[in-house]
Amino acid sequence: MALPHASLALESALRQVAAEIDRQFDLVLAVPDDPRRSLYEAMRHAAIGGGKRLRPLLVFATAQLFGVDRTCMARVGTAIECIHVYSLVHDDLPAMDNDDVRRGKPTVHKAFDEATAILAGDCLHALAFEILADEATHADPFVRVELLQTLAHAAGPSGMAGGQMMDLEAEKASFDLPTVTRLQAMKTGALISCSVECGAVLGRVPVEGRKGLRGYARDMGLAFQIADDILDAEGDEVLAGKKLRKDGEAGKETFLTLLGLDRAREQARILVDQAVEHLKNFGPEADLLRDIARYTLERDR
Amino acid sequence: MALPHASLALESALRQVAAEIDRQFDLVLAVPDDPRRSLYEAMRHAAIGGGKRLRPLLVFATAQLFGVDRTCMARVGTAIECIHVYSLVHDDLPAMDNDDVRRGKPTVHKAFDEATAILAGDCLHALAFEILADEATHADPFVRVELLQTLAHAAGPSGMAGGQMMDLEAEKASFDLPTVTRLQAMKTGALISCSVECGAVLGRVPVEGRKGLRGYARDMGLAFQIADDILDAEGDEVLAGKKLRKDGEAGKETFLTLLGLDRAREQARILVDQAVEHLKNFGPEADLLRDIARYTLERDR
Numbered sequence: 001m002a003l004p005h006a007s008l009a010l011e012s013a014l015r016q017v018a019a020e021i022d023r024q025f026d027l028v029l030a031v032p033d034d035p036r037r038s039l040y041e042a043m044r045h046a047a048i049g050g051g052k053r054l055r056p057l058l059v060f061a062t063a064q065l066f067g068v069d070r071t072c073m074a075r076v077g078t079a080i081e082c083i084h085v086y087s088l089v090h091d092d093l094p095a096m097d098n099d100d101v102r103r104g105k106p107t108v109h110k111a112f113d114e115a116t117a118i119l120a121g122d123c124l125h126a127l128a129f130e131i132l133a134d135e136a137t138h139a140d141p142f143v144r145v146e147l148l149q150t151l152a153h154a155a156g157p158s159g160m161a162g163g164q165m166m167d168l169e170a171e172k173a174s175f176d177l178p179t180v181t182r183l184q185a186m187k188t189g190a191l192i193s194c195s196v197e198c199g200a201v202l203g204r205v206p207v208e209g210r211k212g213l214r215g216y217a218r219d220m221g222l223a224f225q226i227a228d229d230i231l232d233a234e235g236d237e238v239l240a241g242k243k244l245r246k247d248g249e250a251g252k253e254t255f256l257t258l259l260g261l262d263r264a265r266e267q268a269r270i271l272v273d274q275a276v277e278h279l280k281n282f283g284p285e286a287d288l289l290r291d292i293a294r295y296t297l298e299r300d301r
Numbered sequence: 302m303a304l305p306h307a308s309l310a311l312e313s314a315l316r317q318v319a320a321e322i323d324r325q326f327d328l329v330l331a332v333p334d335d336p337r338r339s340l341y342e343a344m345r346h347a348a349i350g351g352g353k354r355l356r357p358l359l360v361f362a363t364a365q366l367f368g369v370d371r372t373c374m375a376r377v378g379t380a381i382e383c384i385h386v387y388s389l390v391h392d393d394l395p396a397m398d399n400d401d402v403r404r405g406k407p408t409v410h411k412a413f414d415e416a417t418a419i420l421a422g423d424c425l426h427a428l429a430f431e432i433l434a435d436e437a438t439h440a441d442p443f444v445r446v447e448l449l450q451t452l453a454h455a456a457g458p459s460g461m462a463g464g465q466m467m468d469l470e471a472e473k474a475s476f477d478l479p480t481v482t483r484l485q486a487m488k489t490g491a492l493i494s495c496s497v498e499c500g501a502v503l504g505r506v507p508v509e510g511r512k513g514l515r516g517y518a519r520d521m522g523l524a525f526q527i528a529d530d531i532l533d534a535e536g537d538e539v540l541a542g543k544k545l546r547k548d549g550e551a552g553k554e555t556f557l558t559l560l561g562l563d564r565a566r567e568q569a570r571i572l573v574d575q576a577v578e579h580l581k582n583f584g585p586e587a588d589l590l591r592d593i594a595r596y597t598l599e600r601d602r
Contacts, residue, residue, distance in 0.1 A: 126457030
């Protein structure tokens with residue numbers, strides 16, 4: 001797909017990473033000739049051939065700063081994408097967001113059934129940790145343990161899943177700006193930050209050397225979410241490949257309802273500038289990270 | 302609770318382990334003062350104060366053979382129990398087994414709602430890996446990586462979750478004895494074997510020294526499942542604390558339908574003898590493991 005407003009370098013990186021992640025999923029999700037067939041087909045339906053692969057791209061764009069082996073990046077990117085995909089599968093369930101379309105295809109519980117969707121999500125969840133724990137991902141157990149720690153924290157009740165719970169409560173309560181910011185920092189931000197962090201872990205960057213990258217990830221993740229809120233209100237459902245206008249219908253407070261369109265756009269722009277500023281100690285080798293941050297404002301899907 | 306037919310040593314070990322696991326859950330599931338409150342309450346409802354804690358007990362009974370620190374055992378046992386509990390929460394959902402009662406209490410989706418049950422399960426799943434990856438569980442990263450590898454494999458599509466998918470298919474197809482055996486080895490056996498294996502990993506037993514323990518876990522896990530099938534057909538719902546007679550209603554083939562009651566009982570007895578035989582290189586220090594195997598035949602819940 002051609003991406004309007006994406007730089008040529010970003011477009012090429014997105015295409016390459018997407019192809020590598022699809023290849024990895026094709027390998028780890030080879031369909032067995034036994035009664036688990038439909039489980040694997042459901043996982044493939046959810047995981048292969050769709051999505052922007054933003055999180056794996058962030059792993060690549062960060063890890064390449066430190067000359068990390070490409071297979072390591074691909075495996076870590078796939079593990080993180082497993083978590084992202086499982087969260088979408090469960091999020092789309094009738095008891096949650098009740099969505100019929102995702103990435104332009106029927107959601108897993110529509111294409112298969114609810115029980116298969118629950119189990120496929122659970123399997124992708126476990127698979128993420130299986131991939132990270134595997135020696136093939138990184139020979140050094142210190143690196144593997146830190147990757148596992150980072151991902152488990154980002155996926156759990158202090159990260160993504162906790163943010164989703166706050167999001168459910170957002171339909172009942174009326175959250176203020178600090179609470180919405182915290183909700184989004186957990187729901188979307190935790191896994192985005194985890195992607196950059198895992199790139200740094202692969203690059204063996206000591207904790208005290210990760211400040212700039214962490215600042216970048218935090219601001220870029222928040223800008224991404226504000227852009228997502230704007231897209232939800234203003235975007236095209238066909239291009240987005242999913243149902244939009246849901247937050248408004250659910251009566252949830254978002255950056256858009258709290259700030260208004262103009263201030264939300266302005267805030268996102270400021271956050272992208274800050275994200276880029278956090279990379280000031282890097283030279284042109286970090287241009288891909290800079291392009292990713294700028295692209296969050298321009299995307300139409 | 303007094304357990305009929307359990308040896309005094311086993312009864313005391315069960316009580317101690319149950320208390321330690323409850324204490325660990327109470328710590329890791331401290332309720333935060335924010336909109337995630339009901340998520341944490343749902344996790345506590347599912348995790349605290351119920352169940353036999355068979356899997357943590359197996360971790361203790363195995364690891365104590367090798368003089369492992371008790372806090373390590375408790376943390377690993379809690380992580381494995383997180384996976385077991387999350388699988389029960391998701392299994393009870395309306396789209397899966399649609400159960401209203403578990404461990405004598407309303408199931409999570411009954412006491413809270415379906416969305417909370419899905420997310421609480423997902424959080425317990427991630428929490429398992431967060432606990433194992435944490436330095437507090439074991440200082441040595443080699444040990445932690447092996448624990449993580451073992452649990453992720455046992456929980457995923459080649460283990461418990463794959464077995465659950467086969468179990469769903471069992472309602473549509475008519476499985477033969479080898480297929481039912483494989484289904485159960487994955488659905489229940491994988492996590493039971495993982496508990497013994499993690500005890501051995503904590504004890505730094507080299508892979509070539511684990512053959513007896515692995516044979517024990519395999520045979521004991523299968524005996525446990527046959528006993529479970531018998532309990533499902535013959536047991537008391539009040540004592541069991543959950544709905545019984547479900548396999549028969551669903552028309553599923555089980556060890557009981559395939560073997561008949563007498564041969565099923567006989568088979569379970571043979572498996573328990575084999576399990577005990579696998580421990581022949583251990584002295585009285587492995588009596589707790591032997592008691593656990595024998596108890597699988599006697600339990601009424």
